[in-house]
Amino acid sequence: MDLSALNSAQQQATCAPEGAHRVIAGAGTGKTRTLVHRVAWLIDQGVPPSGIVLLTFTRRAAREMLQRASRQVGARAHGVRGGTFHSFAHRTLRRHAERVGRTPQFTVLDRGDAEEMVGIVRSRLGLGGRGRRRFPKSRTLLSMFSSATNTGRSLEAVVTAHHPRFRRDIHDIEAIREGYTALKARQDAVDFDDLLVFLAQLLAKDKLARADIAGACHHVLVDEYQDVNKLQARIACLLSVVHGNLMVVGDEAQSIYAFRGASVDNILDFDQIFPAASTTILTENYRSTAPVLKLANGVLESFRTGIDKALESRVGEGPTPLLVAVEDADRQADYVVERVLSLREEGVSLTAQAVLARSGFQLHAIELALSRANIPYQKFGGLRLTEAAHVKDVLALLRVAVNPRDSLAWLRVLPWCENVGRTTAQRVADARATGDQSPLSSMTRRRAPELDVIESLVGELRGMVRDPTAALATAIDGMRPFLVRNYDDPDERMRELESLLALSERFEDVPRLVSELALDPPRRSEATRTEDDALLTLSTIHSAKGLEWRSVVVVGLGDGAFPSGFALEDPTAIEEERRLLYVAITRAKRHLALIQPRFLTRRGGPVFSPGCQLLDEIPDLWSRVEAGWPGQSAEDDVVEPVGVSPEVEDRLARLADYFGD
Structure with a gap:
């Protein structure tokens, strides 16, 4: 079998002997290629294809790997058992259903x-x-x-x-x-979690089932091991308990899904579970230029936990990443538009560009700016600006203040109230549509005192139509008690609503705000397409993992935004924020810009950002980035970077020596 296309570390992982192995595959280092060759090499060595289990996070990933392996060893690769943890568990449980209290015909919910x-x-x-x-x-x-x-x-x-x-x-x-x-037991049903629970139960406690299931798994390979949860990690280990052959592949520096239950400890502690395990580290990067990786390595150096490594570019040199300071979210959006158009003129298509954010709501102002500039885009991660239910709620409240005959908006607002069902809401909305201005509380058969609250709130909003920011703030305050009652995550939804306040400042009055945000939101289907149908990508960093673009802009860097305010006092959470920045940076192949606003959007208006802990922790930051706004003329207001230059650091150090910290 020809392994000449692999570098030395990839060959070492591919040809690893029997036993437990951990492969730390840095971003862009050919992880998939290594796994594909490992599968092909095992088959070439005489391992029965059906004895190889390849566990991935998507069926598509497993299918693509096995298709590539078949190019190496032919149709034999088709016998490999590949798929997700859940699909493998499902196939296995069909054969052992009676052992977990189900029939082979059980229903999957x-x-x-x-x-x-x-x-x-x-x-x-x-x-x-x-x-x-x-x-x-x-x-x-x-x-x-x-x-x-x-x-x-x-x-x-x-x-x-x-x-x-x-x-x-x-x-x-x-x-x-x-x-x-x-x-579930009475109805002979299982949910997705039961598939994993029952499989783990069979492997851990049922000797006969373990001998059958794990006995057939001669070699177990797990992709993206940094993203498995504790239950999945246990299953992977249990599947290898008979033959002892387990290879896990992943990158602890890209573990960013703790909110889904993933734990970076699974890959970090692998050698504690398997003391004799070997570790191979892939560091040769085939995606990004040397300057991009220099910054990425700086982020790695700021980590408090992890496995020491430094990525090495096999692509060559390129432009230095930019650290751009802007005043606020509006200026950030302006910069994104200018950057995207400038690179497009240089030959970088929209498809090859992406704008990444810590949270979906940080992209709202950028969406509007792109729409005005006629730049088509697609968005991944988070909802479009007006698709979230709570955003629709507050806009409906503003709509009835502007137009009392808006029956659709009334139909959304009225059911917030106790004792107001859909039928009653429809009757009242129809009456208002005909011009009936009777008190809302008089239009219902059942007592509904909260209708008076809504009536009063709408009346207050009518007096604010010339001040969209004040009207929006009042509407958000007014719907707070309904938000708490109707949603299980009111605090998170409240923060997203408050992010709309910064957008409201650009509109002259409430009718214009409502018409742009509610009646004609930016939509991909309505975007003006280019001649090659190219689309700029807007994405949360979580949704961008595993992808790459020639140009990447990372927005919203500042304490309280990126990193999240909830992480600032939590060592474990702030470490994941560092990993999130590393993932964002390593999506860029050549062009990279990081944007750091001076002011972050908060309740009541913009709040000054004292800096960004993630950037401040990078050793010798200014040797890894340069400041600038491409295309800025000498007459324009020059915005200096918020980060600390070497000269400022020296002055601060001398002052600290004299005055103390």
Whole structure:
């Protein structure tokens, strides 16, 4: 078998002997190529293809790897068992269903089915109905159950950490979980988490099942191991328990999915579980230029935990990454438009460019700027500006203030109130559409005092039509109690609503704000297409992982935004923010710009950002980046970078020596 296309580290991983192996594959270092050759090499060495198990996070990834392996060893690669953890568990459980209390014909519940079943149990137990204080909805309950299952924590620990407002309901929540488990058993059903739980149970506790399942797994290979949760890691280890051959491939520096239950400890602690395991580190990067990797390596040096490595470019030199300071979100959006158009003129197509953000809401102002500049784009991660339910809610409130006959907006607002159902809301909305201005509370048969609150709020908003920022702030404040009651994550939704305040300042009045944000939002389908149908990519960093572009702009760097304000006092969380920055930087092949606004959008207006901890921690930052706004003329206002230059650092050090810290 020809391995000449592989570098020495890739060859070492490909030809590793039997046993446990950890492959640390830095960004852009040919991880997939290495896995493909490992599969082909094992087959070439005489390992039965059916004895090779390749576990990935998507079926597409497994299919593409096996297709590439077949080019090396022919049709023999088709016998390899590849797929996701869930698909492998599903196929296995069909053969062993009776051992876990199911029949071979068991039903697999999708997310919607599972939520509906949780709702049935919730209703049967009399929880969450009218007249009772706020109780989590079915979707939130299912999320709690799943988090506890996949991370190995107790349900109480999950609720305390992520849903503290429901801590006093823990006994009722546990009762629903027990009822849900029992109902699934009675109906011969399993949900996605059960597939993994039952597989782990068979492997750990059933000797006969373990001999059959793990005995058939001569070599187990796991892709993206830094993203597995505790349950998945346990399954991977258990599958290899008979033959002892397990290879995990991943990059601890790209572990960014803790919110999904992933734990970086799984890949870091691999040698604790397997003391004799070997570790191969891939560092030769085939994606990015040397200057981009110099900055990425600086981020790696700022890590508090991890495996020492430095990426080496096999691409060559290129432009130095830019660190651009701007005044606020509007200037940031202006810079993005200028940068995108400038690079396009230089021959970098829109398809080869991306704008990445820590959170989807940070892209809102950029969406509007791109739409005005007639730049077509596609967005991944987060919702479009007006697609989120709570954003639609607040815009509906403004719409009825501007146009009392807007029945669709009334139909969205009225059901917020207690004792106002869909039928009543429809009747009142139809009456308002005909011009009936009778008090809202007089239009219902049942007493609904909250209608008076809505009436008063709408009246207040009518007096603010010339001040869109004040009107939006008032509408957000007014809907706060309804938000708390109607959504399980009100704080997060409130923060997103408050991000709209900065956008409101660019509109002359409320009607214009409403018309642009509600009636004619930027949409991909309505974007003006270029002759080659190219689209700029807007994405959260989480959604961009595994992708690459010739040019990348990373926006919103500043304490409280990126890194997240919730991470600043949490060592574990801030470490994941460092990894998130590393992932963002290593998406760039040649052109890279980081934007650091002086002012971040906060409640009540812009708030001065003192800096960015993630950037401040990079050793010798200014040897890795340069400041600038390409295309800026001498007459323009020069915006100096917020980061600290060597000269300023020297002055600060001398002052600290004299005055003390």
